C-alpha cells in the first residue's frame with residue numbers, strides 16, 4: 001500500500017508541474033485582466049482628468065450604460081446587424097464551398113489556398129483591401145458598377161457606398177474574411193462522414209441532395225454548431241475592418257460595440273466606463289450563447 | 305423479380321485491374337455467390353452492379369435493359385454493406401423506414417411494413433434504439449431489414465456475416481438462405497469464406513485477380529474443379545498437390561515423383577496424357593480421400609507423421625513425404641505421435657490431375 005500511495009503523490013506532483021505553465025498563462029492573460037476589468041467597472045476613473053484619483057462608485061457606470069447611453073444601444077444594434085447579415089451567409093457559402101471541394105473538381109488543389117488566404121489576414125488588412133475596393137473614383141467596384149449599370153438601376157446613381165451603406169460594406173468584407181473559416185471546418189467535417197453511409201443512402205433510393213439532407217447534414221450538426229458559436233462570439237470582437245474602413249462612421253452608423261468600447265477607452269480615455277461596457281458585453285454573449293445552444297439542442301458532451 | 309447479365313466487365317484502378325473481363329448471368333430468384341480471396345475483385349464487381357462504381361468496359365443488363373448509366377437510386381437494388389452502414393443518428397425504426405420514406409409511401413404503410421420485417425428478423429424490441437446500442441449480430445439484422453423492407457429487384461450483399469462470431473454466423477447463414485428463398489429475390493452474395501459459399505449458394509463464381517476461375521454449383525466446384533486455383537480454394541483443409549511426371553510404360557500409366565511412383569487408372573491416365581501440354585503434371589487428392597493403410601499395397605506410400613490435430617468427430621493428420629507436408633482427414637480418432645512411420649493410400653477414383661503450365665484440369 002505505501003508504494004501505491006507514493007506513486008500517486010509522485011504523479012500528482014507531475015500533474016501540477018505540467019499544469020503550471022498553462023495555469024500561469026491563463027491567470028495572466030484571462031483571469032487577471034477579467035477581474036481587473038470587473039474592478040475598474042466599479043470606479044470613476046477618466047484619464048483626461050489626471051487630477052481626479054480613481055474612486056469607487058459602485059454600480060453607477062452600469063446605471064449610465066443601461067439607462068442613458070443610446071450610443072451603446074446603437075453599437076449593439078450594429079453588432080447584431082453584422083451578425084445577422086454576415087454569419088448566415090458565411091455559413092451557407094462555406095458549406096457550399098465545402099461541398100464543392102468535397103465532391104472534387106479539376107484544379108481543386110491549386111484553388112484551395114486562394115480560398116484560405118483571407119483567414120491569414122488581420123482585420124485591419126481586410127479593411128484596407130475592401131476600403132480600396134469600395135472607394136469611389138479609383139475603386140474597381142465603381143468601375144464594375146458603372147459598366148454593369150448597377151449604379152443606375154440599383155442605387156439610382158453613383159454613391160459612396162462607404163457613406164451610404166457602411167454596414168453593408170463591413171458585412172461584405174466580413175463575409176469575405178470569414179467564409180473560409182466555415183469552409184475548412186465543414187470540409188473537415190464532411191470528410192469524416194463515412195462514404196459508405198452516403199452510398200447506402202443512394203442504394204436506399206436517395207438522390208445526392210437527399211443523401212446530403214438526411215445523412216450528411218445531421219452528422220455535420222455538431223461542427224456547424226461549433227463554428228457558429230465561435231463566429232458569434234467573434235462578431236462581438238469585430239474591430240479591424242470597421243476601424244479601418246469607416247471608423248464607425250458616418251456618425252455612428254457603423255460603430256459596432258468593440259469600436260465603441262475602443263473609443264470610450266482610447267479616444268475619451270474613460271477607462272472605467274469602457275470596462276463597464278466590456279463586462280456587459282460579456283454577459284450578453286453568455287446569455288446569447290446559452291439561448292443558442294438550447295435552440296440547437298447542442299451538448300458538448302456528445303451522445304444522442 | 306429480375307435477371308441480371310454481366311458482360312465483359314472491366315474495372316481498373318490506375319495500374320491494377322480489379323475486375324478483368326467478367327461475364328455471368330444470374331437467373332431470376334437465384335442465390336449467386338461471388339467467392340474469392342482478399343483483393344480478388346468481389347467488392348468491385350458488386351459495386352459496379354450496384355452503380356456505385358462506373359465500369360471501364362462491359363455492360364450490365366437488368367431484365368435485358370442496359371443499366372450502365374442508370375444511377376444507383378434508380379436501379380432498385382438493395383445492398384447490405386460489409387460495414388452495415390447503418391445511419392448512426394437514426395433509430396433502428398428510422399433506419400429501416402428510410403428507403404420507404406424516400407419513396408413517399410403513406411405513413412401507415414411504412415409503419416406496417418417496418419413492423420412486419422422487424423418481426424421477421426426478430427428485432428421488434430430494438431426499434432427504438434440507435435445503432436451504437438446494438439450488438440454486431442443485431443446491427444447486421446437491421447441492415448438486412450433495411451434491404452428487404454422495400455422488396456427490391458436484386459439483393460447485393462457484401463460479406464454481411466463476416467463480423468459475426470462463429471455460432472451466430474452459422475445460424476444467420478441458414479436464416480438468410482431461408483429468407484432469400486421465401487422472398488424469391490435474385491441475390492448476389494460476396495464472401496471469401498468457401499464454407500459459406502458452399503452452404504448457401506445455388507451457384508458460385510470463383511474469382512481470382514479479377515478473373516472468373518469457375519462458375520458452377522457447389523457440387524461442381526467440389527467434384528470438378530476446373531483448375532488448380534479452384535481445387536486449392538474450395539474444400540477444407542485444402543487439396544494436397546503432388547508434382548510429378550506422367551509417363552506411359554508397358555501399357556501402364558505411371559505418376560512419378562522423386563519420392564514415389566504411382567499407377568494411375570488407365571482410362572483417366574490416357575485422357576490426361578493426351579490433354580497435358582508437357583509431361584510434368586500436378587496430382588491433386590483431397591485430404592478426405594487419403595487414408596492410413598494397414599499394410600503395404602500397390603498404392604501405398606511411406607510417410608512420417610508430422611502433427612495430429614484431433615477435432616473431436618474427425619482428425620486432421622499432417623504427414624511428411626520427403627520434406628513436403630500433406631494432410632489427410634480421418635473420420636474418428638487416430639492414435640499417432642509425431643515421427644511415427646506410417647503408410648498412406650488414396651482413393652484412385654477421387655484423384656485430380658492438372659497441367660503444370662496452364663493449371664487446367666486434365667480429367668474433367
Ligand SMILES: Nc1ncnc2c1ncn2[C@@H]1O[C@H](COP(=O)(O)OP(=O)(O)OP(=O)(O)O)[C@@H](O)[C@H]1O
Pocket residue numbers: 317320321322340341342343344345346347348349496
Ligand atoms: N477505390 C480503389 N482505388 C484503388 N484500388 C482499389 C480501389 N478499390 C479496390 N481497389 C483494388 O482493386 C482490387 C480488388 O479490390 P476489391 O475490394 O474488389 O477486392 P475484394 O475481392 O472485395 O477483397 P476483400 O475480400 O478483401 O474485400 C484490389 O487490388 C484493391 O486494392
Ligand SMILES: [Mg+2]
Pocket residue numbers: 346347348462
Ligand atoms: Mg471486399
